[in-house]
Amino acid sequence: MINTFKILFQDSPLFLAMMDDALICREINQTWRNYLNLSKTDIVTMSAEELFDDLHNESALLSQIKQVAHEGHVIKGIPVTLLTRHHATELSHRGLLSAWRTQPAHDKQVWVLLAFSDATGYSQASNEFRRLQTIHELILNAAGEGVYGVDCQGNTIFVNEAATQILGWRGADVIGKPLHAIHHHSYPDGSPYPSSACPIYAAFKDGKVHHGDDEVFWHTDGTAVPVEYTSTPIWEDNILKGAVVIFRDITERKKNEQQREAAYEQIRILNDLLEHERDYLRDEINITINFGEIIGESQALKRTLAQIEAVAKMPTSVLILGESGVGKEMVARAIHANSTRAGKQLVKVNCASIPKNLFESEFFGHVRGSFTGAHRDRVGRFHLAAGGTLFLDEIGEIPLDSQGKLLRVLQEHEFERVGDDKTIKIDVRIIAATNRDLKAEVDAGRFREDLYYRLSVFPIEVPPLRERVRDIGPLATHFLNSICTELGHDALSLTQQQLDSLSKYHWPGNIRELKNVIERAVILTKGKRLRLDLAMPGNHETKQTPVYIPSEETAFVTDAVFREKEKINMYAALQHADWRISGTDGAAELLGIKPSTFAYRMKLYGIQKPD
Template identity: 65%
Template sequence: MTDHGPTDATEKQLIQLQSTYQTLLACAGEGIYGLDKDGKTTFINEAGMKILGLRNEDVVDIPLHEFHHHSHADGSHYPRHECPIYKAIQDGEVHHVDNEVFWHTDGTAIPVEYTSTPIWQNGILNGAVVVFRDISQRKELEHQRELAFQEVKALKEQIELERDYLRDEINISSDFGEIIGKSRALVRTMAQVEAVAPTPANVLIHGESGVGKEMIARAIHRISPRKEKPMVKVNCASIPKDLFESEFFGHVRGAFTGAHKDRIGRISLANGGTLFLDEVGEIPMNLQSKLLRVLQEKEFERVGDDKTIRADVRIIAATNRDLQEETKLGRFREDLYYRLSVFPIEVPPLRERKDDITVLAAHLLAKSCREMGREMLGLSKQQLLTLDNHNWPGNIRELKNVIERAVILSKGNKLRLDLALQDVTATSEKKSSANKQPELLTESALRHLEKESMLKALTLSEGKISGPNGAAALIGIKPSTFTYRMKTLNIKINKRE
């Protein structure tokens, strides 16, 4: 009987060791497979087969790259010579990757991270072991976290914009709190406001400077279905031309010099609410087409971004210019004009609201006294008559300024409206004088003026023509010229007795 003791013991140890390794591989949560020096698969554990949808007999002794790493995430070819898994066999270095995909047998891409570690035996590179894990859940969490971050970032920017906008609104405040007056012209305008407010129609408000176009816009928004959302104001006349697009639509970081961070525009800020475009006639032509797209398709892109943003805004525009005439002159798009003026409203000037001047003046006076910490002042009948007789070219804004100036100039309990209106009259007359064109005179009138001037000079010089105090010197011409003109104009000197 032959004794195989040591050999049997070694074989038994090998079998136990192999069993232990297989148990460890089976228990491992990560996918593990081995490669020989030629890149062919030597084994794959259960986790690896589960992740890839493979069986051990399907892959042993073949290049596993052809099964699970043949394409990038976008489906484009992944050449074997570029594969980090096989580079471990070529260069003997450990390669770790965390931004690629392995392919399941059902055709789905699985985000993975993996490490390919070379196997050295007796100083010879003899293969590699690849350990990989499915990171789909982690990638999804990262994606959700990124989406949440972007949402928080956008909300933060919107809150900051709303904060700045509301701060401006508080500083501006409303001129009268409410639209005050009962004149027939104002009642007609307010009837139009009540008619259009519940509808989604765009509104174009016409009116002179200072009539209160913004107050009309606020009234429309306040009684509209959008009243719970913001009304965002854009003064188109105060925005530099090169910043119009960013102000309206926003921009992404790096879109242009100075764009250090993302910014949402006024249209996004007004989403769901009302966008009030004051002085709408000042919008540059190249931006008018983009605004038209917002009105027609309710979408736009931020400056420097190719992502389309949906926007639900109602436009209320205001202008003191004749936009129809502007379209004829090619300075305003006709199609945009008709989109904006679905429902036009004309705000009457103050001179057509004479019945409202008394109540407006009283309201503004009380408001000014409160704001300036003064005792309440009153308006006399004579002062009210003076206000009624003024033409008010600056409309309600001018009335407000006059009342405030009168309060400042007043001492004691008497309102110095006379001083406030005196400043207005002087300024108005100065402007009128500066703008006044010289009167045109006929030839006959010029001759008459010249004759009158020469006769006056002769009277002052007692009929003397030449000399330092002569008539010719008084009007600045030569005696010979004076004498010639006397003949031409039939001027005769009465000789003394």
């Protein structure tokens, strides 16, 4: 048995040695002898320090070998370096040392058996592996994107430096732990994000590449970091081993997108403002063309102008009352033009034209998506009139259930757009107008009493045109001049007889009707005489010659006398018109008859121009 052991000991390819309990080597095998250039017959008495480069009086390895000899400890595969007798020229051998104590039967001597396996090749491979591993880690750490590696259970197996810088999680914090539970566990709003729905985990379940560009990873400080990431499965021998996650912080990009969206929104708002200003400017130009300034000198109009002058500089709400067509909007514009807000915009709202379901959107605006058809943000009329004046025409037409919303804005000077929770403070002066009897509407329950008193702080009554007879002529002349210019017609004028005819009409449509009659007359005129007779409404109202009713004291005359008087009258008209029959201030026009009729009667009476 002993001989068998010696054969095994001597012929082993490992480095084998036997030491006594004093740690003196008494025997080494042939492999070790060849390494030390010793012959089979050389007697070996070497200390442990002469065998290993790692040993000295205070070394941990020496203490471990002593524990093997004295306490029976076992050493298993610890790295050591062998010494050579010519180590100045020889390469040192690294390897793994194992040691254990043995005591043969019937022998009191304790021996320490040493076994050293040369690991030079393994060390070189290990060094190469570590070198490649270091290179790969350097490459990954140099990448600007965060990189995570996960196994098939979703546990983290690798994290690069960029990932740590982006999220704050170090390798020691995450390696070996579920990646999703650490920084992908919630949606941006904080609601739970189940791992079963995680695209990263899906990559090592279905083996497909998954991409996300609108999610967040959670930082160590609890803040959400918007990220864009790609989860790519890792395969080895057709077996799914895990996934690699590459992500980047898109906070700056999101910020730029939000700023760009805010800029676009501001552009949209400004564009809406410009469009509305264009519309209002066009309306104002049309009104200027159609109505001009507030024209007239009647006492009724002077009372209204005095009220305008008194209230214009005040911030007081004004309620303009009057029949349809009297020029209530012109009064509102006059108040605004003479107020401290004249530099800001006057915004008009025709309350009668707003559908009930769009009242809030029209007045206060809305945000995109707040209701069906809200494809983009809209600026409300109150917002448009900020710092200026809001003219609420036909205020009596606002539905009763919408009046409360208007009252709240007038009282609190703030509102919210439809679909928005942000409160907007507003500074707007209100001017309202109506042709209804609002007090009667309040009594009938069709108009809120509190809204009525909020609007009618300073009521202004605009008189109808029939109470402004002195103003009919100046207004008609102004309309005639402006309409001729607008239609490209030659200049026309009104005769005294036509002015008298206009003054005798009761004008139920007020100024608007007067303007329409003048425009209709211009259109019907082909020559230089205004055909007002064709434009006046109703035959009974267009009689140019008043009905003559003789009094009791007036005697009748014969036909011959009547014809002689008519001949004398025609002769006087011709002399006054310098013998011009037709045209402006011609004899026919002076008598209010057609030129063809006048010419016929001249022939009938034998009237001829003297030489």
